[in-house]
Amino acid sequence: MATSLKSLSEYSTNNLPDISQKKFGIVVSEWNDQITDALFSGALETLLSHGAQKSNIYRKDVPGSFELTLGAQWLAEQEAIDAVICLGCVIQGETRHFDFICDAVAHGITNVGLKFNKPVIFGVLTPDTMQQALDRAGGKHGNKGDEAAITAIKMLGF
Ligand SMILES: Nc1c(NC[C@H](O)[C@H](O)[C@H](O)CO)[nH]c(=O)[nH]c1=O
Numbered sequence: 001m002a003t004s005l006k007s008l009s010e011y012s013t014n015n016l017p018d019i020s021q022k023k024f025g026i027v028v029s030e031w032n033d034q035i036t037d038a039l040f041s042g043a044l045e046t047l048l049s050h051g052a053q054k055s056n057i058y059r060k061d062v063p064g065s066f067e068l069t070l071g072a073q074w075l076a077e078q079e080a081i082d083a084v085i086c087l088g089c090v091i092q093g094e095t096r097h098f099d100f101i102c103d104a105v106a107h108g109i110t111n112v113g114l115k116f117n118k119p120v121i122f123g124v125l126t127p128d129t130m131q132q133a134l135d136r137a138g139g140k141h142g143n144k145g146d147e148a149a150i151t152a153i154k155m156l157g158f
């Protein structure tokens with residue numbers, strides 16, 4: 001279902017696990033930081049609102065979305081970390097660079113989760129325009145950071 005048909009910030013709260021003792025790593029891309037900081041705010045507030053302790057949430061910044069994979073790996077390899085959330089925004093430019101980044105990050109983040117057997121969440125916006133990004137970072141379509149955080153919580157209750 002297209003995001004335009006649903007809000008990224010609306011989700012079921014049935015059967016959520018206790019996350020009061022869970023530790024979360026959040027990797028944030030510095031590219032398009034107006035967007036990624038908004039995604040982080042959404043993810044942080046969602047984790048806190050469902051019982052996470054702020055002292056158990058660790059933010060690490062990376063230069064761009066391409067680096068989210070290695071940043072996620074450096075967090076996921078830490079035994080104490082229960083889940084990793086990756087936040088980025090890759091905006092289509094004039095060339096195919098967009099495609100290479102998005103493909104690499106999607107596959108890379110997937111592989112980190114499989115390698116370390118823990119939730120590593122793809123919270124990366126891949127819009128054509130800045131407006132589409134704004135709409136999904138606390139705008140009319142909700143906040144992708146909320147979606148990423150509740151996804152991490154639900155996977156911890158698997
Ligand atoms: N154009 C965007 C980038 N580009 C930078 C890459 O992510 C990477 O840091 C660089 O290729 C060096 O490895 N990154 C974004 O997150 N968003 C963009 O729109």
Ligand SMILES: CC(=O)[C@@H](O)COP(=O)(O)O
Nearest residue numbers: 090091093094095097098
């Ligand atoms: C996704 C990107 O890396 C992109 O912003 C780069 O822009 P361009 O394709 O015009 O070089």
